[in-house]
Amino acid sequence: MIKKRLKTKLNNTPAQAIVTYYFIAIAISVILLRLPGVHKPGVHVNFIDSLFTAVSAVSVTGLSSINISETYSVFGYFMIILVLQLGGIGIMALGTFVWLISGKKIGLRERQLIMVDYNQSNLSGVVNLIKEIVKLLLLIQAIGALLLTLYFTQYYDSFKEALTHGIFTSVSATTNAGFDITGDSLIPYHHDYFVQIITIFLIIFGAIGFPVLIEVKEFLSNKNKNFRFSLFTRLTTITYAILLVFGTIMIYLLEMFHAFKGMPWHEKFFTALFHSVSTRSAGLTTIDVTQFHEGTNFLMSVLMFIGASPSSVGGGIRTTTFAIAVLFLINFSRGKDSVQIFHREVHLIDIFRAFAVIILAFAMVFIATILLSVTETNVPITSLIFEITSAFGTCGMSLGITGELSDIGKVIIMVLMFIGRVGLISFLYSIGGKSNKTKFHYPKERVIIG
Amino acid sequence: MIKKRLKTKLNNTPAQAIVTYYFIAIAISVILLRLPGVHKPGVHVNFIDSLFTAVSAVSVTGLSSINISETYSVFGYFMIILVLQLGGIGIMALGTFVWLISGKKIGLRERQLIMVDYNQSNLSGVVNLIKEIVKLLLLIQAIGALLLTLYFTQYYDSFKEALTHGIFTSVSATTNAGFDITGDSLIPYHHDYFVQIITIFLIIFGAIGFPVLIEVKEFLSNKNKNFRFSLFTRLTTITYAILLVFGTIMIYLLEMFHAFKGMPWHEKFFTALFHSVSTRSAGLTTIDVTQFHEGTNFLMSVLMFIGASPSSVGGGIRTTTFAIAVLFLINFSRGKDSVQIFHREVHLIDIFRAFAVIILAFAMVFIATILLSVTETNVPITSLIFEITSAFGTCGMSLGITGELSDIGKVIIMVLMFIGRVGLISFLYSIGGKSNKTKFHYPKERVIIG
Ligand SMILES: [K+]
Ligand SMILES: [K+]
Incomplete structure (x- = not known):
């Protein structure tokens, strides 16, 4: 009984913590984005658009119903940068923290995340480790900003302008936010491979997942001779690649x-590489994506739907969910009764979680598409699906319809950005209420399938 | 070892039997549809179009790259009717037979299909039962044909013409083929509710599933006082409804x-009711579906994707697969570790099967969409998705692009109709090769999901 209650608590608390943090972050962001002086002189912004920008920034999606570069002052830009840190690094660190702590409490040595197995056996150790990683990410952003600023001096008249663009682009890339202050994403740097390479690296640092960064750091430190990368790190990195x-x-x-x-x-x-990287969750573009085939846009919708690594700055169903679905199908068609990869077996509960996420994600996209087809009668379905998967994958690419959305349409997209960022598993647990283990079993009976 | 081999055999043989039957049926159908006199005088049909019509008829999909009414003679109509019986009732009976036999061999009393539990304990009993049901379906078709013929005398000049239309419409509805010889589906009967009600009943008899018919027959015969409907029948009927x-x-x-x-x-x-019934798998229409909103067409795509009952004349992922996915999600979000419904528990293997079907189905639709977007550059993606889900769900509705498909496009649609009709589980087993039970287990390890 006590064990059961403890388990219930552990199932619910982390999810609720993340959702609560998210709501508070949105509230703070709305306040920050309505401070005096954040807008350019003479610009008026509706509350719904401030809210939309706040949700988009906290969820590091980057969809925008207003033109950022024309709306916000330089002070406003820096407020946005602050919000991006709250949403990007904040939720990523919190999610990882929660995962580590609950893993420690449950005592699952199987999780194999190195700090659980080795030298981080107390709470302050975990906190220190996360602090270190946040510092690492801020350092990455700083290096990115420095390189880009120096490079941008050739594009902009004043050093101050180059610095603003350098910092903003670096933070926007590392947090995978995808906001831009050029007014045209990274299209002005379409021929500039240096800027693109830097940006790609920054995007990948953000999207590859916090635990991966931790493990790579441990691996490079060379302290532990028995070090092996966890199943999670292998699975997510290879799927990402x-x-x-x-x-x-x-x-x-x-x-x-x-x-x-x-x-x-x-x-x-x-151009192909950049947009492949960017659909994972960044949302920056170096070409107008409306120029692509409808088929390419559909492909991008699917890639955005899959999204980035768990415990990263990205959204979507996440790489591991996708990987487990594919591995399950391969194993099942070969008549195997378990999912095996890298000499490890995936837990049944994780297979179940993957399925729950996939089913819920498809249901969400379906419902959102039908709802938006009613509220936005003049927008083609393919553009709606692109916008929906972009929001759920917290990617932020658009076929140009965000600004034209009705207020109800904006609310639907905000909900999708929220759920996409929080993650469907956390979302499920936070709405699902108490864990309710089956007390007795009915007789089993087969049914014909498919 | 022997037990293992037996199990392997039981896993593979039924699937291979169904696929083999299907291929033979297509070969026979192509021959029948190229007999002298099947075409109207002076009409020439390309081989690919004959093949397409054969695959479409055997899979009772009803997609057509040529106009049936303008192409085939009355003799041709009756050849098509013959092919529809081969494909519709033939595969349904074979599938049910295989399910019963393999269930008997495995000795799974849990399957609860009545003839396994009660008085059909030997092979000849099963064969007799299926014969009876085939007779029942032919009787239903005959009654439908009679009613429609008598009623059609008001539409057509000669009794012969009314009879041809009556028989063709009844068979096309009962087998859920959806072919028409009016040249315009059931649009000429748009205001005729009598024809529509008859057609709806015939469609449901075909799409509700063979085992359901068997059980209802047993229930009505009142022989067995302990009779209860199986989990399968309850689940599929309620989901269908x-x-x-x-x-x-x-x-x-x-x-x-x-x-x-x-x-x-x-x-x-x-009009709403008829098209809701028809998207399950029939494909007949009483209105031009291109007049619908894009959103409505998207909804219909999803309904076609789900399709009809297993062991019916329909296709798609099937009702039980959809039901188990939804029930799983509900149970999972409530923290339950099993899927319970109607005081029964669903087997883990059936949950796994449902997942495998869903993942494969989405993968197929995705790949087909990308391929067709390349081969049919001028067709909007939404029309392609509609055509693809229509083929996979063996529904046969179209936004009017079937005739314009390239040869490669036709082949892709044929493959989808084939897989849709055979069913993904049978398809998986027939390509999956030998069952390969895991001999040893790797250590388990958790990963972060969604
Ligand atoms: K983004
Ligand atoms: K059909």
Whole structure:
């Protein structure tokens, strides 16, 4: 009985903590984004648009119903940067913290996250570790900002302007927010491979997942001779890499005679690579994505739906969910009764979680599509699905309809950004109420399937 | 070891039997549809179009790259009717037979299908039962044909013409084929509720599933006092009914101010009801579906994707798969570790099967969409998705693009109709090769999900 209650508590508390943090962060952000002086002189912003920007910034989605560069002052830009840190690094650190603490309490040595197994056996150790990682991410942002600022001096007249753009772009890339103050995403740097490479690295640092960064740090420190990467790190990193390569090849092939027509091969390659990386969750673009085939946009919708690593700055169903679904299908079609990979077996509960996330995600996209098809009668369904998956994947790319959305449409997209960022598992637990273990079992009976 | 081999055999043989039957049926159908005299005088049909019609007829999908009424002679119509019986009742009977036999061999009393539990304990008993049910379906078709013929005399000049239309419409409805010889589906009977009600009943008899018919027959015969409907029958019938009501309400609401504008309420209701029933797998229409909102077409795509009952004349992921996914999500979000419904517990293997079907189905739709977006560059993605889900759900509705498909496009749609009809589980087992039970287990390890 006590054990049961404890388990209930552990199932619910982390999810509620994350959801609560998120709500508080949105409230603070709305206040920050309505402070005097955040807007350019003479610009008026409706409350719903401030709220939309706040939700979009806290969820580091980057969808925007207003033009950021025309609306906000330089002071406003820095308020947005602050909100991005709250949403990006804040939720990522909190999520990882919660995962570590609940893992320690449950005493699951199987989790194999290194700090649980090795030298981080007390609470202050975990806190210190997370502090260190937050510092690391801020350092990455600072290096990115420095490099970009120096480089941007060739684009902008004043050093101050280059610095503003450098800091904003670096934070926007590392937190995978995808906001821009050029007014046109990274399209002005379409031919600038240096800026793109820096940005790609910053995006990947944010999207690859906090625990991965922790483990890589441990690995590089070389303190522990028995070190091995956890199943989670292997699974998410390899899935991330495969999706990145797959996306690049597909976008290249689908657009080489179309939107990329007339470009030299390296420009085609970089444009394909950049958008493959960016669909994971960043949302920055170096070309107008409405120029792509409808088929390419559909592919991008699916990639955004999958999203980034868990415990990262990204959204979507997450790489591990996708990986487990694919591995399950392969194993099942071979008649195996378990999911095995990298000499490890995936827990049944994690397979169940993956399924729950997938089913709920599809249901959400379906319901949102039907609702938006009613509220936004003049927008094509494919643009709606693109916008919906972009919100749920906290990617922030758009086929240009965000500004035209009705107020109800904006609310629906905000809800999707919220759920996408919190993560469906946390969302499920936070609405699901108390854990309710089955007390007795009915007789089992087979049914015909598919 | 012997037990293992036996199990392997039982896993693979039924699936292979169904796939083999299907291939033979297609071969016979192509021959039948190229016999002298099947075409109207002077009409030439390409081989790919004959093949397409054969696959569409055997899979009782009803998608057609040529106009049936303008292409085939009356003799041709009856050849099509023959093929529809091969595909509709043939595969349904075979599937049920295989399910009963393998259930008997495995000795799973849990399956609870009445003939396994009660008086059908030997092979000849099962064969007799299936013969009886095939007779029942042919009787239903005959009654439908009789009623429709008598009624059609008011539409057609000669009795012969009314008879041809009566028989063809009855068979097309009962087998859920959805072919028509009016050249315009059931649109000529848009105001004729009698024809629509008869058709709806015939469609439901075909789509509700063979085992359900068997059980209802047993129930009505009143021989067995301890009779209870199996979990399968309850689950599929209730899911079928809920989807039917849901579809009717949604189509009504989405179109009442649009395609249904100006109609009296009963006409709106009947049009909504008919298309909700028809998306399950029949594919007949009483209105041009291109007049619907894009949102309504998207909703219909989802309904077609779900499809009809297993062991019926329908396709898609099937009602039970959908039901188990939804029940799983509800149970999981409440913290339960099993799926319970109607005082029964669903087997883990059936939950796994449902997941495998869902993942594979989405993968298939995704791949088909990307491929068709390349081969059919001028067709909007929403029309492609509608066509793809229509083929996979063996529904046969189209936004009018079937005739314009490229040859590669036709092949892709044929593959989808094939897989949709065979069923993903059978398809998986037939390609999956030998069962390969895990011999040893790796250590388990948790990963972060969603
Ligand atoms: K983003
Ligand atoms: K059909």
